[in-house]
Amino acid sequence: MEPMRVAVLGATGAVGREMLRTLEERRFRLDELVPLASPRSAGVRLPFADDVVEVRAVERATFEGVDVALFSAGADASREWAPVAVAAGATVVDNSSAFRMEPDVPLVVPEINREALDGHRGIVANPNCTAITAMMAVAPLHVAAGLSRLVASSYQSVSGAGHRGVAELLEQVEKLRGAEEELARPDPEALPAGEVFGRTIAYNVLPRGGTFDPDGATTEETKFVNETRKILGLPDLEVAVTVVRVPVVVGHSLAMYAEFDKDLSVEAARLVLARFPGVEVVDDPLRDAFPTPLDAAGRDEVLVGRIRPGPRRRSLQLFASGDNLRKGAALNAVQIAEALTG
Ligand SMILES: NC(=O)c1ccc[n+]([C@@H]2O[C@H](COP(=O)([O-])OP(=O)(O)OC[C@H]3O[C@@H](n4cnc5c(N)ncnc54)[C@H](OP(=O)(O)O)[C@@H]3O)[C@@H](O)[C@H]2O)c1
Structure with missing residues (x-):
């Protein structure tokens, strides 16, 4: 068997560190790991497989002999380095938004559309962490009953904005310790705000993900x-979404309303979801069982519950929580790499 070299670009980041853990946990067939980041982190030592590996600054030569390159260093770094890695013979699994909508780049959640990997041209894109969580809950129902409309609100954790997002939340929580009185009548000038979220994220929710488009969407x-x-392969699907950042460290959640072409009872939906790999149904109102991000954090499965009828015929409402760093990023990327390397 040929030796397998796997590069991880962004190895020092929130997703990159989870990638290393995931490769190790899943015993990914690997003879050499090449951890890469910016020159800032060259020489940083990271634990991997009972050993430590030293991070190298990414450059052209670092992709020589690499079979699979897992990228999580942001869209700019992906645009710069993915073509270099592909030219060197590697297949790139990219976590950034750089190539997701390119027609010749498959956008893959292996449990849902693994067949899209066929005929890739060197780059495979990992979807956005919120989209993965939502799709794990909705795609099985779509197969069962034909999805015709989706309305969603997300509750996205601060680690979705990287390790600096987590640091910003914790810093603000610390600053606001004991400030119950002030928070009941806040002085906007006195509230802490950081570079990542621009507004106070501690004890608050921010209905803004990224920047505003001219039409008011983010x-x-x-x-x-x-x-x-x-x-889903549904180019005309009606989708309405509001993305909201919440003061949760790890775990993205969504409240969703879905309409279908065919009847789908709550019981049938639970059964379909329970049988779907990578989903766990947590849905027992009598026992107070429902998904939460704290229950999903550190787990591979997306938790789905609160399944109930919607106001219209052939509609359902549901709630899902998934670990944005694992299934939302690192795990999904490693699953794609597993599918690519057989
Ligand atoms: N966090 C999530 O839940 C999530 C989910 C899905 C996808 N993603 C995507 O994954 C990517 C990384 O996210 P993250 O949350 O892990 O961010 P992060 O914690 O800020 O880490 C960023 C990583 O990228 C490296 N990096 C930044 N600029 C670089 C450059 N020009 N050249 C080489 N390396 C560079 C950093 O290295 P240094 O240590 O040298 O700065 C660090 O290792 C983003 O594209 C993000 O959209 C994130």
């Missing part, structure tokens, strides 16, 4: 709509 909302349509 970039994260546009990504969700486009990626949902591409993953």
Whole structure:
């Protein structure tokens, strides 16, 4: 068997570190790991497989002999380095938004559309973490009953904005310790705000993901709509979404309303979801069982519950929570790499 070299670009980041853990946990067939980041982190030592690996600054030569390159260093780094890695013979699994909507780049959640990997041309895109969580809950129902409309609101954790997002939340929580009185009548000038979220994220929710488009949607909302349509192969699907950042460290959640072409009872939906790999149904109102991000954090499965009829015929409402760093990013990318390397 040929030796397998796997590069991880962005190895020091929130997703990159989870990638290393995931490769190790899943015993990914690998003879050499090449951890890469910017020159800032060259020489940083990271634990991997009972050993430590040293991070190298990404450059052209670092992709020589690499079979699979897992990218999680942002869209600019992906645009710069993915063509270099592909030219060197690697297949790139990219976590950024750089190539997701390119027609010749498959956008893959292996449990849902693994066949889209056929005929890739060197780059495979990992969907946005919120889209993955939503699709794990909705795609099985679509197969069962034909999805015709989706309305969603997301509750996205701060780690979705990387390790700096987590640091910003914790810093603000610390600053606001004991400030119950002030928070009941806040002085906007005195509230802490950081570079990542621009507004106070501690004890608050922010209905803004990315930047605003001219039509009032945010970039994260546009990504969700486009990626949902591409993953499900439904280019005209009606999708409405509001993306909201919440003061949760890990775990993205969504409240969703879905309409279908065919009847789908709550019981049938639970059964379909329970049988779907990578989903766990947590839905027992009598026992107070429902998904939460804290229950999903650190787990591979997307948790789905609160399944109930919607106001219209052939509609359902549901709630899903998934670990944005695992299934939303690292795990999904490693699953794609597993599918690519057999
Ligand atoms: N967080 C999530 O839930 C999530 C989910 C899905 C997808 N993603 C995507 O994954 C990517 C990384 O996200 P993250 O949350 O892990 O961010 P992060 O914690 O800020 O980490 C960023 C990583 O990228 C590296 N990097 C940044 N600019 C670079 C450059 N020009 N050249 C080489 N390396 C560079 C950083 O290296 P240094 O240590 O050298 O700065 C660090 O390792 C983003 O594209 C994001 O959209 C994130």
